[in-house]
Amino acid sequence: MTSIHRVPNSAGIGLRLAHLAEMVATRPSIGWLEIHPENFLANPHAHELLTELAAYVPISVHTVGISIGSASGIDRLHLKRIRSLVDEIDPILVSGHLAWSTYGKEYLNDLLPLPYNPESLRLVAAQVHEVQDSLGRPYLVENPASYVGFSSSTMKETEFLSELVRRTGCQLLCDVSNIVVSAHNMDSDANDYINEFPASAIGEIHLGGFTPEEDPAIPGAELWIDTHAAAIAARSWDLYAYATRRFGAKPTLIEWDNAIPSLTTLLAEAAHADKIAQAITLEMRYADVG
């Protein structure tokens, strides 16, 4: 199944309920919008406005509740609800995190990490297959922001994602800001991560703000938290430029979920992402010619 809309290689913004009415009323120029389906499933008015928007602007669906990393299986009832919304609005992309948020019937309002080893890879691959079979389209799996490592991990995150792509044919959502946050917290190199990332599988990029907090485990040190509550940091813009040089321009989303600013601010962040990607695309084209 393919959307009536083409996937644009330009920037979009995360559509939050606070801006929904303004978006419908003013129809600002934007490449695409990404929604969290969980905000619309039990809200008939929001659902109706979303249907109106979907007729003229490409929509991407970014689910936070399928829980593909859960050892007790994915939430099938939730997947069924997502499928009916996907069938209705025909999104350009459907994605979710490499994480877990449910265990049995317990729903945890967080995206929790998993170890990277052959056993967890088998589990996640089977669950990605199940999601893709149900939705009838590729699923994009997003690299998480990391705060801890597991002694049972035997693979790097980039190796795990590469193997997941090979086994399932899924695509990847490369969250550049998550890479910045993880590199700081785990004392690793963000550029190396980009170099190792399976470039050909990338269908989307995310950029979001993070918040430095005092690290409770190391006095005097900072832990960077992926809050989506701030403007995109200079370090993330720099890594975005580096990633665009390596991957080429990709559909790029501005994520801002807490302390939400005006729609104008979000559109300006998207315009800035477009400016960076366009400048690099031009630079690469001239380099090819020269």
Ligand SMILES: [Fe+2]
């Ligand atoms: Fe993200």
